[in-house]
Amino acid sequence: KxxxxxxxxxxxxxxxxxxxxxxxxxxxxxSVSWYQQTPGQGLQFLFExxxxxxxxxxxxxxxxxxxxxxxSRSEMNVSTLELGDSALYLCxxxxxxxxYEQYFGPGTRLTVT
Amino acid sequence: AQSVTQLDSHxxxxxxxxxxxRCNYSSxxxxxxxxxxQHPNKGLQLLLKYTSAATLVKGINGFEAEFKKSETSFHLTxxxxxxxxxxxxxxxxxxxxxxxxxxxxxxxxxLQVIP
Numbered sequence: 001k002x003x004x005x006x007x008x009x010x011x012x013x014x015x016x017x018x019x020x021x022x023x024x025x026x027x028x029x030x031s032v033s034w035y036q037q038t039p040g041q042g043l044q045f046l047f048e049x050x051x052x053x054x055x056x057x058x059x060x061x062x063x064x065x066x067x068x069x070x071x072s073r074s075e076m077n078v079s080t081l082e083l084g085d086s087a088l089y090l091c092x093x094x095x096x097x098x099x100y101e102q103y104f105g106p107g108t109r110l111t112v113t
Numbered sequence: 114a115q116s117v118t119q120l121d122s123h124x125x126x127x128x129x130x131x132x133x134x135r136c137n138y139s140s141x142x143x144x145x146x147x148x149x150x151q152h153p154n155k156g157l158q159l160l161l162k163y164t165s166a167a168t169l170v171k172g173i174n175g176f177e178a179e180f181k182k183s184e185t186s187f188h189l190t191x192x193x194x195x196x197x198x199x200x201x202x203x204x205x206x207x208x209x210x211x212x213x214x215x216x217x218x219x220x221x222x223x224l225q226v227i228p
Contacts, residue, residue, distance in 0.1 A: 004156075033216065043203060043218045056215060090156065101147060102216070104157040 004105035012111045018079040021108045025093030032074040035090040086112045117206045119219035132191040136204035146187045147205040199226045
């Protein structure tokens with residue numbers, strides 16, 4: 001069974017631009033969660049989507065948004081990029097979320113200059 | 114409110130000696146608990162999970178953890194460290210909150226293994 005895939009793997013953007021990251025979960029998984037990982041703040045939860053609905057959200061500004069499609073693939077969008085948005089963005093999928101273990105993708109390394 | 118505290122940000126052990134990574138949690142209900150490992154420049158991998166079955170949980174690569182409700186702890190142990198265990202380890206708590214599952218990651222413990 002194929003694992004979680006994230007595209008692109010690396011991205012360089014300029015401050016003020018916007019970016020869209022993509023995540024394809026393991027086949028059959030309906031929950032997709034997004035995390036931001038930085039050396040200073042560690043691993044922080046962004047949001048979770050389940051059956052195309054956002055059902056859990058972390059403490060991030062509205063510039064961070066996401067969506068999930070009917071095939072469970074998910075996208076995360078960050079608008080008006082700031083230097084502090086430079087991070088590794090991880091996507092994780094699970095069967096139902098929560099109690100079920102999450103399987104992580106390799107991440108997208110975003111650098112904002 | 115749900116929270117998880119990893120008591121050590123860095124742990125250093127010699128190869129062949131025991132490993133202990135400490136985790137305390139706070140949860141309003143019966144939580145599920147996980148340990149994940151992240152090797153340098155790689156994604157996170159599940160080591161083991163506790164979901165209200167046996168309190169002593171065995172995971173991959175010789176790791177195990179014991180759920181102690183009275184101490185609200187879920188410490189990760191391994192009898193003998195290997196060089197390949199050098200990585201960052203995350204304790205995670207998950208519980209049902211308001212009708213959906215809430216997941217909280219600890220801040221991580223970096224394990225250094227000295228040859």
